[in-house]
Amino acid sequence: MRPESTPSTLRRDISExxxxxxxxxxxxxxxxxxxxxxxxxxxxxxxxxHRIDPRTGEVLxxxxxxxxxxxxxxVGLGSLWVPLCTERPSLAKVDYKLGSLTAxxxxxxxxxPEGGITTGAxxxxxxxxxxxxxxxxxxxxxxxxxTAQLPAGSYNPLFHDGLIWVTQADGAVVSVFDPxxxxxxxxxxxxxxxxxLAGAYGAVWTLNQGDGTLTRVDERRWQCTATVALDxxxxxxxxxxxxxxxxxxVRGVPLSAVDGTNGTLRxxxxxxxxxxxxxxxxxxWLVNCRxxxxxxxxxxxxxxQSGIWR
Numbered sequence: 001m002r003p004e005s006t007p008s009t010l011r012r013d014i015s016e017x018x019x020x021x022x023x024x025x026x027x028x029x030x031x032x033x034x035x036x037x038x039x040x041x042x043x044x045x046x047x048x049x050h051r052i053d054p055r056t057g058e059v060l061x062x063x064x065x066x067x068x069x070x071x072x073x074x075v076g077l078g079s080l081w082v083p084l085c086t087e088r089p090s091l092a093k094v095d096y097k098l099g100s101l102t103a104x105x106x107x108x109x110x111x112x113p114e115g116g117i118t119t120g121a122x123x124x125x126x127x128x129x130x131x132x133x134x135x136x137x138x139x140x141x142x143x144x145x146x147t148a149q150l151p152a153g154s155y156n157p158l159f160h161d162g163l164i165w166v167t168q169a170d171g172a173v174v175s176v177f178d179p180x181x182x183x184x185x186x187x188x189x190x191x192x193x194x195x196x197l198a199g200a201y202g203a204v205w206t207l208n209q210g211d212g213t214l215t216r217v218d219e220r221r222w223q224c225t226a227t228v229a230l231d232x233x234x235x236x237x238x239x240x241x242x243x244x245x246x247x248x249x250v251r252g253v254p255l256s257a258v259d260g261t262n263g264t265l266r267x268x269x270x271x272x273x274x275x276x277x278x279x280x281x282x283x284x285w286l287v288n289c290r291x292x293x294x295x296x297x298x299x300x301x302x303x304x305q306s307g308i309w310r
Contacts, residue, residue: 014254014271017302019295020283021057025050026292032238032278032285033073033080035096039278039285040080041294042069049073049082051099054281057296061099065092071110072156076119077139083110083117083126091117091126091142105142108135111155114169114195114235120159121179127155127166134166134177148182150175160199161219167194167206174206174215176222186222190215200241201260207239207248214239214248216263226263230256236289242279243303249274254286257306267306 026043033040038060039052047068051061070085075096082092089109093102110117111127118125123145124137132150134157137143153170157177164177167190174194176186192210199205199219206215212233216226230248237250245266246258254274257266273288273295284297 010265011268011270012305014269014273016305017255017269017297019286019297021296022293023052023057023059024291024293025059028289029287029292029294030276030289031069031073032240032276032287032294033075034278034280034285035075035080038096039280039294040073040075040096041276041285041287042073042082043292044068045292049080049094051096052285052294054283054296057294063094063099063101065094065101066090066104067092068113070113071115072117074117074119076159077122077124079139081117081119081124083115085110085113089128091124091137093139093142103142105137108137108142108144114155116156116158116196118157118159118164120164121162123179125157125159125164125179127157130170134164136179136182146182148177148184150177150184151187156195156197158197158199158204160204165197165199165204165217167197169193169195169209172208172210174204174217188217188222189224190217191227196237196239198239198241198246200246201244203260205239205241205246205258207237209233209235209237212250214246214258214263228258228263228265230258230265230268232256236275238276238287240277240279240284242284243299245303245306247277247279247284249277249286251275251289254288255284255302257302269305 067084067086191208275289
């Protein structure tokens with residue numbers, strides 16, 4: 001049964017969240033990754049990833065890459081990993097401490113735009129085709145060391161608590177994959193077309209593009225325990241966690257805040273912007289994709305506005 005629509009009383013205007021910093025990175029900006037001392041964001045025109053000072057919002061480095069960073073960013077195993085939507089999909093490896101391009105692997109790349117990438121169990125993990133092939137990649141040379149078959153149309157992996165969770169955007173499940181046995185342990189029903197996902201608060205959360213809902217999957221029981229109506233269907237979007245909340249973004253509704261304890265929608269901010277989000281260094285890092293901009297929003301300010309502390 002479809003959950004009830006979002007009450008209008010929970011909607012606010014995005015202009016009420018005043019950024020402490022705003023930076024323009026390119027014609028478009030997309031994907032956010034957080035390191036211990038920086039925020040990284042992808043862009044087009046230039047095709048690059050940018051290192052942002054989390055205190056000042058200053059661009060500390062720009063690393064040009066030979067193609068559009070169109071399928072996620074992740075930090076792990078000492079590098080920033082950038083899937084590239086080139087004519088032949090490829091994978092860039094960036095030294096995030098030095099701010100330099102380490103390598104580009106043309107033998108492996110993302111299955112499609114809006115995909116994802118993750119690291120864990122000593123490897124890089126990437127869905128490489130529409131048939132559901134999950135590739136295990138050697139972080140040293142970019143070679144594929146093993147593969148496994150997941151449901152066709154699965155594109156977005158997340159390493160969380162020793163397992164890899166992969167959403168099926170062309171279906172309605174998330175797969176629970178064991179990297180030790182290289183086997184699917186379970187498939188769990190979600191809302192339609194789950195795409196982006198995050199793990200926190202005892203659960204894995206999927207943002208479902210088909211109907212604009214958020215699914216909570218218990219990370220121990222591997223069961224759906226809540227479906228939250230966000231009324232944000234459509235392509236694009238992103239999800240992040242922090243401050244006890246699950247934060248989602250889509251164009252036109254740049255930010256939604258869901259209570260990580262009980263799955264209650266606390267607040268939505270509507271208006272221009274949105275499409276990618278990260279939480280770290282005491283802030284929400286919100287992308288306005290079409291404007292090519294990144295905004296720093298104080299996390300405490302947003303939590304107060306969400307009403308969770310009232």
